[in-house]
Amino acid sequence: TQSTRPQRILSAVQKNATRGDPRSVIRAIDQFCSQKEWAMNVGNEKGCILDSVVSEVNPATVLELGTYCGYSTVRIASLLPPYAKFITLEFNPDFAAVARQVIAWAGLEDKVQLVEGASSDWIPKIKEQFGIKTFDLVFLDHWKEHYLSDTKLMEECGLLRKGSVLLADNVICPGAPDYVEYVRSSPRYKSHYFRSHLEYTKAEDGLEKSVFLE
Numbered sequence: 551t552q553s554t555r556p557q558r559i560l561s562a563v564q565k566n567a568t569r570g571d572p573r574s575v576i577r578a579i580d581q582f583c584s585q586k587e588w589a590m591n592v593g594n595e596k597g598c599i600l601d602s603v604v605s606e607v608n609p610a611t612v613l614e615l616g617t618y619c620g621y622s623t624v625r626i627a628s629l630l631p632p633y634a635k636f637i638t639l640e641f642n643p644d645f646a647a648v649a650r651q652v653i654a655w656a657g658l659e660d661k662v663q664l665v666e667g668a669s670s671d672w673i674p675k676i677k678e679q680f681g682i683k684t685f686d687l688v689f690l691d692h693w694k695e696h697y698l699s700d701t702k703l704m705e706e707c708g709l710l711r712k713g714s715v716l717l718a719d720n721v722i723c724p725g726a727p728d729y730v731e732y733v734r735s736s737p738r739y740k741s742h743y744f745r746s747h748l749e750y751t752k753a754e755d756g757l758e759k760s761v762f763l764e
């Protein structure tokens with residue numbers, strides 16, 4: 551049977567990356583997606599911006615919405631302090647299965663909790679299920695139409711505290727116009743746009759960093 555693109559990404563990691571070396575896993579995926587097949591990983595250019603925000607926040611608690619193959623999961627987990635708690639939510643079981651293996655190849659399976667299911671189902675349960683009070687950092691990279699509703703849900707569930715940082719991928723392409731309008735106009739957020747490019751292309755895209763002020 552035909553392999554899927556995530557399975558081909560996993561094969562490229564297992565062939566070209568060194569077990570236990572997160573940077574080699576990132577490099578293997580970026581080389582595969584630049585030279586062989588485009589895929590919707592955050593990529594290296596936006597990935598470096600992600601790295602700088604993670605390092606600046608130095609979060610004890612992180613939530614990622616939309617794991618896909620685990621590329622950004624590996625970037626984030628490789629920068630976390632040892633005590634950090636990191637939850638990543640993935641809706642698609644096939645993508646989750648690949649992501650688990652990519653995260654394991656990087657040797658980061660003990661740093662990340664990959665939870666299968668929809669963000670809107672899981673966000674209300676996180677406090678009780680994982681013993682997390684609030685998130686220091688949230689990386690939004692799932693369905694772009696859910697960025698805003700899930701942000702409001704996180705607010706309602708008390709998962710954000712004064713200073714929590716939201717970092718959203720794909721502000722331009724595919725775009726999340728209602729989310730961007732909200733975080734830029736709301737007095738409860740201080741937002742900044744990091745201009746970049748859509749992964750592996752010359753098209754414009756960027757990340758929106760929003761600090762919760764409430």
Ligand SMILES: C[C@H](C[C@H]1O[C@@H](n2cnc3c(N)ncnc32)[C@H](O)[C@@H]1O)NC(=O)c1cc(-c2ccc(F)cc2)cc(O)c1O
Pocket residue numbers: 590591592615616617618619639640641642645667668669670691692693694696719720723724748749
């Ligand atoms: C949405 C995907 C990323 C993943 O998110 C999971 N997901 C979804 N909804 C939920 C949920 N509610 N809860 C948990 N997980 C969830 C899914 O299964 C994917 O694995 N990302 C994108 O579609 C995406 C697309 C593009 C893109 C850009 C230009 C083009 F011409 C074509 C595509 C670029 C990007 O950088 C993306 O990130």
Ligand SMILES: [Mg+2]
Pocket residue numbers: 590591592691719720
């Ligand atoms: Mg994305």
